[in-house]
Amino acid sequence: MTAVAPPKASPLATSASDGPILHAQNLRKTYKLGRIKVPVLRGVDLQIRTGQSIAVLGASGSGKSTLLHLLGGLDHADKPSADAPPPSILFKGTDLLKASTRTLDTFRRRRVGFVFQFYHLLPELSVLQNVTVAAMAATGAFEYWANRSAIRTRAMKLLERVGLGHRIMHRPAELSGGERQRVAIARALINEPDLLLADEPTGNLDRNTGASILDLFSDLHRSGQTMVVVTHDESTASRCDRIVRLVDGRVQNS
Ligand SMILES: Nc1ncnc2c1ncn2[C@@H]1O[C@H](COP(=O)(O)OP(=O)(O)O)[C@@H](O)[C@H]1O
Ligand SMILES: [Mg+2]
Known part of the structure; x- marks a missing residue:
């Protein structure tokens, strides 16, 4: 059976243009701890073009x-x-x-894939289920069950691509750190996101394992994936098309 493409019917799907896929302007974020205000972002501007890989260093x-x-x-x-x-x-x-809750929800679930430093896998689920559950979150249970076989096929192909085709029934606790991150990457890709966001994806891994994860990101980028990779490591950043630095709450291009 051929794999179904994830549903993309939403206002977000129809408004593609030649401009940046994502353009953030004047972003500010202040955390409040009781009466103390901690300004963290003080007016961030960032443009991300389709197919670009951007490293955010800081x-x-x-x-x-x-x-x-x-x-x-x-x-x-x-x-x-x-x-x-x-x-x-x-x-x-x-x-x-300014978007409606529904549009924002669609963006979060379907357009963006997120990879965290500490994987955030669900420990009770198998490797395969950890990936397919993200498809269920994107489509809803009804559509998921209607297309379950195709979604599982797509998940298995992704797990093969990240080198884990032989571990699909394992639980996260039975995997190494690098293998867990590979599962997390497959999960982030299951809905074919327009944008992959990775937060220190190798920060918890030893050098060799980290390098193989970075090779995987490079491979994804070569096949057209747009991505933003956060890192504090210059050599990780140097593998990206463009490096931006976060200094004093603002972005400095280099
Ligand atoms: N939920 C929060 N509440 C209060 N302060 C926070 C919160 N999250 C992050 N911070 C503070 O904001 C600053 C930036 O944090 P973070 O974005 O995690 O930095 P980085 O990822 O570059 O290490 C830090 O000083 C951190 O302590
Ligand atoms: Mg951080």
Whole structure:
């Protein structure tokens, strides 16, 4: 059976243009700890073009994870204020900061794939289920069960691609760190996201294992995947098309 493409019917799917796939402007994020305000992002501007791989470099605590979470719709930017230019995150022309809950939900579940430093796999599920569950989250249970066989086929192909075709029935606890990250990458790709966001994907791995994960990212990039990789490691960053640095809450291009 041929694999079904993930459903893409939404306003986000029809507004592609020649411009950047994602364009964030004037992004601010201030954490509040009681009465103390911690400004982390102080007006970030970032454009991501289709097919590009961008490394976001910055010291620990500079706001890299915060920025990636905002770009992926996992957290809210500060609300517009009178004393700062208005913030926006344009994804294929739709401003996610003004989008309906439904549009934002579609973006999060289907358009973006997220890879975390510590994998965030579900321990009770098998490798295969950890990947297919993300397809269920994107389509809803009804559509998932209607297309279950094709979705499983697609998940198995992805797991083969990341080198885990022989481990699909294992639980995450039975895998090494590098293997867990490969599962997480397959999970991030199952809905064919327009944008892959990775937060220090090799930060918890030894050098050799990390290098093989970076090879996998390079391979994905060569096949056209648009991606943003957060890292504090210059050599990881140097493998990307473009490096931006997060300094004092703003992006500096290099
Ligand atoms: N939920 C939170 N509440 C309060 N402060 C936070 C929260 N998340 C992050 N911070 C603070 O924001 C700053 C940036 O954090 P983060 O984005 O995780 O940096 P990085 O990923 O570059 O190490 C740090 O000083 C951190 O302590
Ligand atoms: Mg971080």
